[in-house]
Amino acid sequence: MSDTHAQSVAYVRESFVEQQTPPVSETGVVKWLRENLFSSIPYAILTLLSLFVLYQILSGVLPWLLGGNWTASSIRECRELVEGAGGCFAVLTERWNQLLFGFSYPSTEYWRPALAFLLLFVCVAPVLFPDLPSKSLILTLLYPFVAYWLLWGGTIVTPIVGLLGVAAGYVAYRATINRGFALSLLAGVVAAVIVWYLGGFVAEELSGVAALMPVESRDMGGFMLNMILGTVCVSLSLPFGILLALGRQSRLPIIKIICITFIEFIRGVPLITLLFVANVVLAYFLPPGTTFDLILRVIIMITMFASAYIAEVIRGGLAALPRGQYEAADSLGLDYAQAMRLIILPQALKISIPGIVNVAVGLFKDTTLVSIISMFDVVGMIRGPILASTDWNGVYWELYGFAALLFFVTCYGISQYSQWLERKLATDHR
Amino acid sequence: MDTTNTVADQPKVDRSQMKVSDEVAVRIENMNKWFGAFHVLRDIDLTVYKGERIVICGPSGSGKSTLIRCINALEEHQKGVIEVDGTRLSSDLKQIDKIRSEVGMCFQHFNLFPHLTILENCTLAPIWVRKTPKKEAEEDAMHFLTKVKIPDQANKYPGQLSGGQQQRVAIARSLCMRPKIMLFDEPTSALDPEMIKEVLDTMIELAEEGMTMLCVTHEMGFARQVANRVIFMDQGQIVEQNEPEEFFQNPKSDRTKLFLSQILGH
Numbered sequence: 038m039s040d041t042h043a044q045s046v047a048y049v050r051e052s053f054v055e056q057q058t059p060p061v062s063e064t065g066v067v068k069w070l071r072e073n074l075f076s077s078i079p080y081a082i083l084t085l086l087s088l089f090v091l092y093q094i095l096s097g098v099l100p101w102l103l104g105g106n107w108t109a110s111s112i113r114e115c116r117e118l119v120e121g122a123g124g125c126f127a128v129l130t131e132r133w134n135q136l137l138f139g140f141s142y143p144s145t146e147y148w149r150p151a152l153a154f155l156l157l158f159v160c161v162a163p164v165l166f167p168d169l170p171s172k173s174l175i176l177t178l179l180y181p182f183v184a185y186w187l188l189w190g191g192t193i194v195t196p197i198v199g200l201l202g203v204a205a206g207y208v209a210y211r212a213t214i215n216r217g218f219a220l221s222l223l224a225g226v227v228a229a230v231i232v233w234y235l236g237g238f239v240a241e242e243l244s245g246v247a248a249l250m251p252v253e254s255r256d257m258g259g260f261m262l263n264m265i266l267g268t269v270c271v272s273l274s275l276p277f278g279i280l281l282a283l284g285r286q287s288r289l290p291i292i293k294i295i296c297i298t299f300i301e302f303i304r305g306v307p308l309i310t311l312l313f314v315a316n317v318v319l320a321y322f323l324p325p326g327t328t329f330d331l332i333l334r335v336i337i338m339i340t341m342f343a344s345a346y347i348a349e350v351i352r353g354g355l356a357a358l359p360r361g362q363y364e365a366a367d368s369l370g371l372d373y374a375q376a377m378r379l380i381i382l383p384q385a386l387k388i389s390i391p392g393i394v395n396v397a398v399g400l401f402k403d404t405t406l407v408s409i410i411s412m413f414d415v416v417g418m419i420r421g422p423i424l425a426s427t428d429w430n431g432v433y434w435e436l437y438g439f440a441a442l443l444f445f446v447t448c449y450g451i452s453q454y455s456q457w458l459e460r461k462l463a464t465d466h467r
Numbered sequence: 468m469d470t471t472n473t474v475a476d477q478p479k480v481d482r483s484q485m486k487v488s489d490e491v492a493v494r495i496e497n498m499n500k501w502f503g504a505f506h507v508l509r510d511i512d513l514t515v516y517k518g519e520r521i522v523i524c525g526p527s528g529s530g531k532s533t534l535i536r537c538i539n540a541l542e543e544h545q546k547g548v549i550e551v552d553g554t555r556l557s558s559d560l561k562q563i564d565k566i567r568s569e570v571g572m573c574f575q576h577f578n579l580f581p582h583l584t585i586l587e588n589c590t591l592a593p594i595w596v597r598k599t600p601k602k603e604a605e606e607d608a609m610h611f612l613t614k615v616k617i618p619d620q621a622n623k624y625p626g627q628l629s630g631g632q633q634q635r636v637a638i639a640r641s642l643c644m645r646p647k648i649m650l651f652d653e654p655t656s657a658l659d660p661e662m663i664k665e666v667l668d669t670m671i672e673l674a675e676e677g678m679t680m681l682c683v684t685h686e687m688g689f690a691r692q693v694a695n696r697v698i699f700m701d702q703g704q705i706v707e708q709n710e711p712e713e714f715f716q717n718p719k720s721d722r723t724k725l726f727l728s729q730i731l732g733h
Contacts, residue, residue, distance in 0.1 A: 359578075361574055361576055361578035362578060364541055364574065364578060365574065365580070366580075368539055368541060368567055368571075368572040368641075369567065369591070369592035369640070369641075370567040370569075370592060370596045370644065371564070371592060371596060372560070372561075373560075375595050375596075379595065380580055384580075384581070384582050387582065462582070464582055464624040464626065
């Protein structure tokens with residue numbers, strides 16, 4: 038101990054105690070076991086009970102999983118081979134392409150969605166990982182057009198026209214930004230629409246240029262369809278959600294009322310109703326003879342649905358920010374757009390990450406609801422063509438288990454990423 | 468009516484070589500403000516000259532914070548005139564942003580941006596509002612961070628700094644915009660006693676350089692040392708204003724006497 042003057046009442050510490058290592062009995066595996074699994078008799082009983090339940094589950098599942106058959110060509114052949122214990126995973130190998138791409142995507146073109154899937158990871162990385170050079174964001178910008186070309190085929194002129202339209206809109210927006218936000222937004226939209234309209238004729242003329250075999254929207258299916266709907270709707274609903282959340286806070290009563298009505302209406306209606314509207318009812322309102330792509334209609338509905346939820350999540354984030362942040366931004370002379378973009382939204386979105394991911398994961402799983410309006414996503418494929426075939430009628434566990442696994446892997450990935458992002462953005466050191 | 472302005476109208480005493488010009492920085496005339504039905508500010512008349520250091524004190528709820536927040540339009544006034552550097556405050560957003568970029572403000576709770584580093588906090592407004600090139604803005608920011616004596620913390624985040632350091636960063640952040648007027652809203656009220664001095668020293672230094680300052684504070688030592696006018700507010704009105712010596716030794720109104728006896732009494 039330090040040399041204190043034990044005899045006197047007045048006390049002055051003369052030497053400070055150094056840091057020391059803890060006693061040996063306070064470290065190691067034995068201590069961990071004792072503390073975490075057997076700290077008291079009830080805990081010990083719970084531990085043993087859990088081990089027993091775990092054993093029961095694994096003893097049932099493992100033989101089914103390991104003793105399964107992967108090569109049979111029908112359920113009858115499979116049942117003979119596995120003799121009751123194993124699963125008929127042969128359905129997955131035999132119907133692999135159908136599960137992933139649907140049953141009418143041309144089989145010679147499977148490389149296209151596969152390539153689009155791989156490119157997705159490359160092109161989304163600049164958005165997900167802020168440390169990558171900001172120039173690589175151009176990949177992200179190009180991806181929607183490349184992916185469209187790969188998935189739907191046709192001439193490359195169509196996506197190029199699409200890109201040019203966006204570029205024209207952006208140029209028009211920048212050129213008029215000094216005249217006020219609403220006007221320049223309108224100018225941008227008009228410019229884009231003009232380019233798209235004129236480009237439509239060009240694309241028709243040049244329909245043979247660098248053309249891939251065209252694929253109809255109704256031929257999209259399998260997990261590919263879930264991925265298309267999921268990625269498109271998540272990436273669209275985030276900006277719309279932000280706009281709705283800001284609109285709901287607006288001082289202009291008209292904007293505020295529109296946003297509130299939209300959010301409350303969408304939140305009050307089940308998604309499946311909206312999908313039925315997209316599928317059936319919308320056709321009544323459109324002029325006869327108009328073809329309005331089914332996938333596009335579904336994307337619009339799911340996006341509207343998700344953006345209403347995301348708007349509410351972001352509103353929570355905005356409300357959690359201290360008023361002082363708004364005041365500090367104001368007092369420095371930042372205008373509304375700058376204050377939102379540089380100060381308020383970065384913080385509000387960071388707070389909202391768990392909620393946004395919650396909505397995104399939910400949205401991704403909800404894409405399976407399209408199977409009810411006769412679109413053949415992975416669940417639609419299982420329910421329809423695969424289970425209805427005489428070859429595989431009755432193979433439930435393996436098929437639905439596979440679908441569950443696909444979704445679990447994707448959603449768990451999203452969730453892990455969001456936790457990484459939260460840790461990375463934690464700069465407030467609270 | 469005119470009694471409130473007597474000090475401003477008299478020739479100014481030169482305090483510790485700090486100059487006060489006769490150019491007007493802020494002119495407030497017959498200004499009134501309501502929060503709903505509550506009349507927070509009543510008939511405020513105040514003229515601030517360039518280079519003046521004004522300390523505003525008064526009991527809580529007297530409207531002193533609201534008064535200085537009206538000067539950079541963080542609060543809207545409903546009646547009367549506020550002119551900042553010759554420009555009259557209106558509801559025109561562009562004009563308000565212009566005035567705000569000329570008027571620096573420090574808050575009780577610092578209000579630094581927690582998601583940005585100290586340096587980024589300081590360079591943000593010059594880059595986006597003044598369109599200063601990034602490199603130049605960073606050099607400028609380092610100059611002011613050196614001035615408030617924390618250049619070595621430039622790459623940390625606000626949450627890693629002590630309260631006193633954060634408030635000094637907030638001052639540097641305002642200075643980076645080269646403001647003509649600085650407003651301080653109880654800058655030391657949220658600080659530990661040990662840290663109050665470092666912030667006050669920074670403010671004194673600023674005053675010695677001739678910055679026009681309006682400061683809501685209870686630091687009477689600061690008022691004695693640098694202010695050339697002390698304003699006492701109660702119930703939304705300016706009750707008394709005078710030079711610090713007169714104000715502390717010879718308060719005229721009973722309300723001021725009571726207030727001073729309460730804050731100086733221990």
